[in-house]
Amino acid sequence: MNGASGSGASDGVGASRRESVLQRRLSLADMLDLPSFVEVVRSFSELYRVGIKVMDTAGDKLADVKVGHGDFCSYVFGFPEGRSRCTATVARVKDGPVALVQGARPASGDGAEAAGIIALPCFTGLRYLVMPVRWEGDELGRVILGPFTPEELADLPPSLTDISGVDLSRAHELVARVRRVPERTAAQVLVHFGQVLAALVASGQRAFLATQLHIEAMLETHRELEANNARLAQANTRLKELDRLKSTFLGTVSHELRTPLASIIGYSEMLAEGLAGALNPEQLLYVRTIVEKGESLLNLISSILDLSQIEAGRLRLVMGPVDLGSVIQTAVSSVAPQAQRKGVELEVCLPPLPQPRLAADADKLRQVVVNLLANAVKFTSSGGRVSVVMSEATAQNELAAPGYRVSVEDTGMGIREDQFENIFQSFYQVDGSSTREHGGAGLGLAIVKSLVEGHGGRVSVESEFGRGSRFTVVLPLQPPLSEHGGFSALAPTPSPSGHDRF
Amino acid sequence: MQLNHAQRELTLKIVYYGPGLSGKTTNLRHLHAKASPEVRGRLLTVETHDDRTLFFDLLPVFFSTSSGFKVKVKLFTVPGQVIHNATRRIVLQGADAVVFIADSRRGATADNNAYWRNLQENMKENNLDPSQVPVVIQFNKKDLPDARTDAEIEESRRRGGEAVVGAVALRGEGVLETFHAVAQAAYRRLDTRAHLARNLGLTEAEFLGQIFRRMDLTGTALATMYGRAAGEARSGDGR
Ligand SMILES: Nc1nc2c(ncn2[C@@H]2O[C@H](COP(=O)(O)OP(=O)(O)OP(=O)(O)O)[C@@H](O)[C@H]2O)c(=O)[nH]1
Ligand SMILES: [Mg+2]
Numbered sequence: 103m104n105g106a107s108g109s110g111a112s113d114g115v116g117a118s119r120r121e122s123v124l125q126r127r128l129s130l131a132d133m134l135d136l137p138s139f140v141e142v143v144r145s146f147s148e149l150y151r152v153g154i155k156v157m158d159t160a161g162d163k164l165a166d167v168k169v170g171h172g173d174f175c176s177y178v179f180g181f182p183e184g185r186s187r188c189t190a191t192v193a194r195v196k197d198g199p200v201a202l203v204q205g206a207r208p209a210s211g212d213g214a215e216a217a218g219i220i221a222l223p224c225f226t227g228l229r230y231l232v233m234p235v236r237w238e239g240d241e242l243g244r245v246i247l248g249p250f251t252p253e254e255l256a257d258l259p260p261s262l263t264d265i266s267g268v269d270l271s272r273a274h275e276l277v278a279r280v281r282r283v284p285e286r287t288a289a290q291v292l293v294h295f296g297q298v299l300a301a302l303v304a305s306g307q308r309a310f311l312a313t314q315l316h317i318e319a320m321l322e323t324h325r326e327l328e329a330n331n332a333r334l335a336q337a338n339t340r341l342k343e344l345d346r347l348k349s350t351f352l353g354t355v356s357h358e359l360r361t362p363l364a365s366i367i368g369y370s371e372m373l374a375e376g377l378a379g380a381l382n383p384e385q386l387l388y389v390r391t392i393v394e395k396g397e398s399l400l401n402l403i404s405s406i407l408d409l410s411q412i413e414a415g416r417l418r419l420v421m422g423p424v425d426l427g428s429v430i431q432t433a434v435s436s437v438a439p440q441a442q443r444k445g446v447e448l449e450v451c452l453p454p455l456p457q458p459r460l461a462a463d464a465d466k467l468r469q470v471v472v473n474l475l476a477n478a479v480k481f482t483s484s485g486g487r488v489s490v491v492m493s494e495a496t497a498q499n500e501l502a503a504p505g506y507r508v509s510v511e512d513t514g515m516g517i518r519e520d521q522f523e524n525i526f527q528s529f530y531q532v533d534g535s536s537t538r539e540h541g542g543a544g545l546g547l548a549i550v551k552s553l554v555e556g557h558g559g560r561v562s563v564e565s566e567f568g569r570g571s572r573f574t575v576v577l578p579l580q581p582p583l584s585e586h587g588g589f590s591a592l593a594p595t596p597s598p599s600g601h602d603r604f
Numbered sequence: 605m606q607l608n609h610a611q612r613e614l615t616l617k618i619v620y621y622g623p624g625l626s627g628k629t630t631n632l633r634h635l636h637a638k639a640s641p642e643v644r645g646r647l648l649t650v651e652t653h654d655d656r657t658l659f660f661d662l663l664p665v666f667f668s669t670s671s672g673f674k675v676k677v678k679l680f681t682v683p684g685q686v687i688h689n690a691t692r693r694i695v696l697q698g699a700d701a702v703v704f705i706a707d708s709r710r711g712a713t714a715d716n717n718a719y720w721r722n723l724q725e726n727m728k729e730n731n732l733d734p735s736q737v738p739v740v741i742q743f744n745k746k747d748l749p750d751a752r753t754d755a756e757i758e759e760s761r762r763r764g765g766e767a768v769v770g771a772v773a774l775r776g777e778g779v780l781e782t783f784h785a786v787a788q789a790a791y792r793r794l795d796t797r798a799h800l801a802r803n804l805g806l807t808e809a810e811f812l813g814q815i816f817r818r819m820d821l822t823g824t825a826l827a828t829m830y831g832r833a834a835g836e837a838r839s840g841d842g843r
Contacts, residue, residue, distance in 0.1 A: 315650075
């Protein structure tokens, strides 16, 4: 749009965005498919044997078809005086106002007035009709029909015959090639042309705007996606960082807690053993309680430390050939005192023959079995039984690879099926009350899961509520290229803005 | 608004916004049918085969003022389908006033609210201040079962500052009244900002009169306000 000036402060659009084509004033050329339009003009011109020119308001020609008058006009143009008169006429037709001024008069003919058609004479006696191209209240250009010889023209006028050097018989011969037609007929042709043009502009405008808007919408969508991606990436980075900080923090704190706690336990044990003098029975009972509670606190802190190291991705598995059977036996012996105190029977069932070693971190595997056994003992009441069964090295469906299957089974209170997923999450307790009754922070199974998965294995649970549970760990003989279980964080969903209006 | 002093032209933009199928295109069709051809252009629609607006509809309304200014009011509709949000945002660019076409049915409340929020968001994206751009709410499809009652619509009017009009666009009821309300609101806002009356000699009465005297207002309350010429418009409309 030429020379348009926006006004007011908030007319601007978003800085990053272009102004839409809908905000622009379209030119005639925007709305016409020029090659096909030129063809329409040509066939029109040829049908009526009269020249048609279409120009936009900037004076640019969109179509220009000359029919019949070329030779006559060139002949006249060949005389200096003819040339200057011709130039003046053409200037008036092309650039003068399409209004009843500067020698124009209304064209005769049906609908000519409504269409705003003016008639402009040429000094040769020929004539032009000029019609404005109006579109939705705007003037977008003009259509020039002619020159033609008006039917009513009797003879060549003095303004032509005066010109020195003009050969009248030659002029007559050439003017005969120019289409002779009544003005009203010519005006009707022009009105008709105007209707065709309006239809072409309507469909052209529609096609142009649709295409442009399609492109704009695509760019806008693209921009939107990119902005969203950037936001998500940022949120993701922040969450990862937070997660790492949390784990580091927990690791540090656990360390700081463990050191003094170890001293408390150590000194208490020395007291209990009478190294600082004999204790009376009541003092002994108190000191032993300190040791016991201190140890359970230490266990808890160790678990937190393990888990935070796993989550921080700092847990390194020290891989080596491991005899799983002896790992299990060591684990059993370390929970045996606990089981004995509680009156829970411990049963171990290993393959009769020596089994191939697996590649694993022996300490971590022992921790897995200890955690499972300790858990089982914890939730089994006196008179119950906990058993651990190890398979031979065979193909394992879960892994699509050969490996071992270790199950730890108890006759405890069991777990409801809807809890199966949750119990492997950090800090999860099957129900709030069991925390107090059974102690622990709910970290054991989360650690088991992380460690087993760190070995490329799987852990699962089956249980009949009230009758007991069975945890099964499947371990590959050879772990896949080592990687630890990934921890994913969900981006917070953006809070919806604005209020309900309806 | 685009004001071109050199060419003595003023262009206003009014956008019909709202959920899919709430009746935006139906509003424009009715306005097109009721306006005399001398004040309106063709109705440009870009639709899919099942009559859903694909990019926008456009109905230009135009007139020349007594002081020789050319005024053009461009009425747009946005596509209501959820996926066309980018297009909605583009069409909303530079709006001087908005008509929010809501579906009166109670079951459509969540949708209305979602699009209302979407309108606020897209205004902000376009640097339009929602508190500055006048909005007229049309409760359309009042003919359907489950539609809110007049009392409920009245209640909704009181809950916000927007003008509220009940409508059955399919039968043309409320369509001209909605357009009148939004044209008036747009004029008042622009007069405040650009002093149309003082600088252009264009008063509210002339602005509205130039348009509504050339609309067929038969059967609406507007007929008495612009009555004299309603008949003229009818006889002048050949199509
Ligand atoms: N019963 C009833 N139907 C209506 C009314 N107004 C519009 N409709 C119908 O609702 C349907 C959708 O109308 P449109 O005007 O195409 O809706 P739109 O808001 O333009 O929809 P999109 O272009 O998809 O955003 C059409 O079948 C209309 O005939 C009304 O007042 N009452
Ligand atoms: Mg629509």
